[in-house]
Amino acid sequence: MIFTCDRNKLQDALTLVGRAVSTRTTSPILECILLTATDDGLTLIGNDKEICIQTTTIEAQVEQQGAIALDAKLFTDIIRKTSGNSIMIEVDDKYNAICKSGRSRLKMSGQPAEEFPVVSENELESADRYNIKSNLLKDMIKQTIFSVSLDSTKPIITGEKMEIKNNILEIVAIDMFRISYCSTFLGEDTPDSSAVVPGRALNELSRILPDSEEEITFYFTKSKAVFETKEFRLVSGILTGDFIRYDQIYNEDYSTIVVTDRVQLLNAFERAILVASENRMLPVKIEVNDDDLIITAQSDRGQVEDGVPCETEGKDLIIYFNPKYFIDVLRAVEEERVIVKFNTTLSPCTVRGMDSERGFRYLIVPLRPPA
Secondary structure, eight states: OEEEEEHHHHHHHHHHHGGGSOSSOSOGGGGEEEEEEETTEEEEEEEOSSEEEEEOOBOOEEEEOEEEEEEHHHHHHHHHHOOSSEEEEEEOTTSEEEEEETTEEEEEEEEEGGGSOOOOGGGSOOOOOEEEEHHHHHHHHHTTGGGSOOOTTSGGGGEEEEEEETTEEEEEEEOSSEEEEEEEEOOTTOOOEEEEEEHHHHHHHHHHSOSSSOEEEEEEOSSEEEEEOSSEEEEEEOBOSOOOOGGGTOOOOOSEEEEEEHHHHHHHHHHHGGGSOSSSOOOEEEEEETTEEEEEEEETTEEEEEEEEEEEEEOOEEEEEOHHHHHHHHHHOOSSEEEEEEOSTTSOEEEEETTOSSOOEEEEOOBOOOO
16 A cells, blocks of 8 residues: 555544544554545544544545554654655555655554454445534534433433434433433424434534534434534444433423523532532532522531522522532523523422523432431
């Protein structure tokens, strides 16, 4: 295999597919990136058996077609350290890759391409395709992903449910203490479909999606979730099992409604969390009185009391929460003002932005009052 390509483009491609390279494995091939050179150009693939990222074809001058698996970290470091604008890669019959750039010449050992795991096109059987703007999907993931569960004993909630029904895309994450939900209209006559996509895959996707209005395509097969842009394709396995019926948890039975400034409320919770112990998160007390919301936290480390002006409708209330859950939500909401709806001291509250057009809403389960 012999090819020459732009060094910067190759480095960008390595950074992209490197997100799917395993760093903890007993299989050396999973620490590699697969390079394939054809008459059309060069493609790179990273695959750790959980997610697979493949670049679209990169422009390259290919003198001899071929493929090789190269150690991702070493190859990336070599390309980063070279100084020329272009780089030539030449692979011999013993799987040695010689990298030439300017006056530099570096050699590294590779592995046969046949040993590298790839996603067969047959695995991506025919499925309904959906289009969505890249920045919209990116935001929807970022504003829900923090509620994905880390409890490996309940695998189904370590992912987010992506469901298309009635022309609407819904994305939901649940960790048994909170629910993050968002939705957006996809278009008329959109076929229904759904899958639970692992949180790690969506995390990586949100990091590499372009922050633009470029349309991307996604679809679900029996075992895979696929996301395609002009620059890459990300393929992930999907989680199986019965996802929690989140739609039965939300209700509109509220006794107290508070409207307040999001940033002021966020700052108050961030000050309250300062006195939390290093080993555990103490509950923060929220007291709703007339047009004032009082946040109090106390521990062996100190005490905080903060007041946030608000517009209140309904009964006065005292309720306790894990402050981290509120901080996560308030950081995710983009609107200047939020609506918080409470029912009883032991009932979940809901939070949403005043002017949200994307159907974001969050549910947080309170803590029992301290004895």
